[in-house]
Amino acid sequence: MLEVLGVDSESETVYAALLSGRPTAPADLAGATGLPPGRVRMALRRLQSCGLVSRRAGRPVVYAAIDPEVSLDGLLLAKHEQLRRARARAGEFGEQFRRSMTTRDPATLIEVVTGAEAVRQRADQVVTSTRHEFRAFDKPPYNPGRELDTNQPELELLARGVTVRALYDAGGIRLPSRLDILRMWTTAGEQARVLPELPTKMGLVDDRLAILPLSPGSGPNPSPSFVVLHRSAVLDALSALFEALWAVALPLEFDNGSSTDPGDLSSEEQLLVGLLTAGLPDEAIARQAGLSYRTLQRRLRALMERSHAQTRFQLGIHAVAHGWVKAPTSGPVAAADSGRGM
Template identity: 75%
Template sequence: MLEVLGVDSESETVYAALLSSPPAVPDDLARTTGLSPTRVRVALRRLQSSGLVNRRPGRPVSYVAIDPEVALDGLLLTRQEQLRRARLRAGEFTEQFRRLAATRDPAALVEVVTGADAVRRRSSQAIRGARHEVCAFDKPPYHSGGELDPNEPELEFLARGGTVRALYDADGISKPGRLNVLRMWAAAGEQARVLHDVPTKMALVDDRLAILPLLPGSGPDPSPSFVVLHRSAVLDALSALFEALWAAALPLQLGSVHGTDRNGLSSDDQLLVNLLAAGLTDEAIARQVNISYRTLQRRLRALMDRAHAHTRFQLGIHATANGWVKGGGVWEQGCNSSRE
């Protein structure tokens, strides 16, 4: 835990042992921590140089822990100052890079990355380097490795307080097993919306770069090619496109729900209504919630009776007007169509 302050795990273990004991000699600390006496002595020297312990005079040599409120605050202030200087230096490098970029060939603003492994590495690197927000278009087809699938990098980014907005194509949500993955990301904090026809795959990282397929459609080629676009008018246009489609899309509510909501809908019915609003076909919904097609039809009929609706369109109007879903939905576009 204290490694971020330059204190390795063994030194932290020794420091914790000292905090819970009176002044101690290295051999006693070795028995307490399970470390060898040699490693304990090395840890004590590191702790002493970091200002976390004091060596007491006299024989045998013993050590005492310094109040962590004082010692750790000192280390934190030192590290904060180091980070401040590093940020200033990074800013200088960034400014230097931008000055040079302004004089470069415009083609230098575009990287072409070819091969599934290379695309995956570049995408992970970009997301791990995000500072504030990642925005993504997600649509089929999916390559075997899922090049633009943020996966662990996205979860790490969310865990450190970043914002992720993902706009999903309705066809992509209907893929087998997809729902469990989407719910995992929703639980981690991802904001998701759905659109009936997302134009392309894409990831926007802050206002610094975008990653998207080089060829329209991006079929399941074993050696896909993607482009990385840096700051430019094209990047600004892609950002504006994302915001426009995000505003028009329907919130995808797949987080964990329990019991009944304020409308009296059970958790199962809440999920069912949201999958309907997302535009999934009946067959796809039945697969995702692991029920038979006949059971699904019976539950839909019950929802329509409850809403006094004679058609799916009327059910959609009732659901929107009464807060069963947020936004307008795509009920008329996909509920009865066969897109499998």
């Protein structure tokens, strides 16, 4: 436990044995700790240099522990000061790097990563480097199985208090079992919103990096290509795009405490919701349901009131999120892109 303060495990063991308060000879410490006498003497020298033990004058030579509230607090304060200086130095390096960006070759601002495994590794590295906020565009296609990826890097970000905001393409949330994963992320603290369509898959790390697809690949073994963008006007534009779309997107809510049980919908209502979420226009829905256009409008308005939806799109998202309609159980899931973590 004290290794962070520069005290190795053997030295910590010897120090713990000395905390009885009685000055002890190295030979006795060897018997108490089970360590060879030579290693005990080395540990005592290290502890003495750290200010954790003192050597008493006279013979035989004995050592005593110094009060931990004094000695360990001193080490902690010294370590804190070292970290403060290191943080300040890192800030200086960052500022130096940012100044150099203005004169760098523009080609160095763009990093191209090719190949599914290389993309996954680089993306995970980029995501886990987030300090304050991670923002994402999430949309199909996904690699086979990645539509159900638990996205461990994001869960780790949320666990350490990083803000995560995700915009979802409506097509992605209708994939089989996808909603279970989205519920897990939002329960962990993710802020989620939905739009009918997103322009691309993308991840934004603070205001420092962006990662997004360059080419989806082709052929039986597609090799996706992604780009990592560093600080630049392009990165600023992507950040502005995210914020503009976030402002008009709909919150993805799974339980507002007043949702209608799917079993409470009549067969006609289930048909209407199913046709609506399938993307059919009102005229086609009316024909399929055998209703007049005016009656269809009344039925849809009633469903919107029950779901507290302001728009048809909100009604469709609510219907999928609360199980009013089932996600498709079959159909192609393209394998040209990586999953949420890119």
